[in-house]
Amino acid sequence: MAAVSRNHRRLGKSMKIGQRGVVTEAAGFKVEDDIQRLRGAMKGTGTDEAAIIEVLARRTIAQRQRIKEGYKQQVGKNLADDLDSELSGNFQKVVMGLLMLAPVYDAYELRSSMKGAGTEEAALIDILASRTTEEMKAINAVYKKEYDNSLEDDVCGDTSGMFQRVLVSLLTAGRDESSAVDQALAAQDAKDIYEAGEARWGTDEVKFLTVLCARNRNHLLKVFEEYKKISGRDIEDSIKREMSGSLEEVFLAIVKCLRNKPGFFAERLYKSMKGLGTTDSVLIRTMVARAEIDMLDIKVEFFKMYGKTLYSFIKGDTSGDYRKILLELCGEDK
Structure with missing residues (x-):
């Protein structure tokens, strides 16, 4: 797992973290004290996992970056490398994730989901369907830097068909981020989706992609209302009836x-x-x-x-x- 660069630190600062997290800034935070606790937890035989949990799970991403930087200055080694060699299993995976900036972690998870035989579609869907435009741009930048390939190229090399096209549309981060609702367009979008699915034999998935991957949230909530009026069904029910497999999962x-x-x-x-x-x-x-x-x-x-x-x-x-x-x-x- 690559060390965090200056670029990554800048990306981390630009990410807007919400105020609804469980993990918040630790009061009386002292980098030096946390470094000593972590060093002590890894000294000698055995590992003090409780100390590692107490430090890393109770600090924000920004505070953990300061601990990592301080550790490297004082010890001359990467904290992630030292912890990686001390820990194992799922506990290790959580700790390694906590040490990364948000876009670095997302890029790492996306890469891991496509490495080797098979693809973990759940990771691609969870990350690409849920991140904001700003978050997605940061992920793309980190991915390119870390793995010397574009996220789009890797997704295209690992997926196919309409599922691939939906993922590519999401990762290009082109969704309208405004809050404007065009009532006439919302009604037309709902009609287009209905005619592309429920109202015909077979499904024109491209129409679903065009509307669901490009319009802003407020507009789409209106589209879903209009869709129910036209079709008598919830949009989610229609997706389940019209699609299957990974394509159904990503649209849902x-x-x-x-x-x-x-x-x-x-x-x-x-x-x-x-x-x-x-x-x-x-x-x-x-x-x-x-x-x-x-x-x-x-x-x-x-x-x-x-x-x-x-x-x-x-x-x-x-x-x-x-x-x-x-x-x-x-x-x-x-």
Whole structure:
């Protein structure tokens, strides 16, 4: 995992972090004290995982960057490398994610999802369907710098068909970011989607792509209202009827993120843990990426949707230090 460059630090500062995160700036933050605690946690035989959790899961991304820089100055080594060699398993994956700036982590997750045999479509969908235009531009810049290839080229080399076209449309970050709603256009968009799907034999997916990947959020919420009036169905129901597989998943993700992004992530977390086994890649990625942005809202939505707290779900589905660090990122059991 590459060290964070000056460019990356600048990108991190430009990212607007929301005020609905569980992880907030640690009061009385002293870089020197945190470096000493981390060094102590890795000295001698064995590792003090509790100290690592206490420092890294309770600091913001910006504070962690300062710890990384200070560590390198004082020890002459990368903190990420030292921790990587000390830790293992899912706990290690969470810690490594916490040490990265948001666009660096997203780029890393996208790259990992396409490396080797097979593709983890969930990572491509979760990240590309949910990030803002500004976030997507930062991810593209980091990806190019880190991996010496464009994200678009890698996505095109690893996916195909209409699914690929939707992903490319999302990663080019061309969505209208205004809040203007054109009533006449919203009605026309709804009609176009209806005629491209429910009203015909077969589905013209391009029309769905054109509307869902380009229009601004407020406009699309109006389109969804108009669509229900015309078709008598919710847009999500129509997508489920008209599409299948990864294409269905990505279009549903776009709609859900536009309507209620914390609700989308609450559902992803629930599905990653329900039933037998845990989809750790989804659980880790969501907890690390949203801890500082909207975890408070995700927890509210999770309880509303499933009648149980996210905390209790994580506690019942994970174990050891992996469980402990995820619960720190989740915050209180409420």
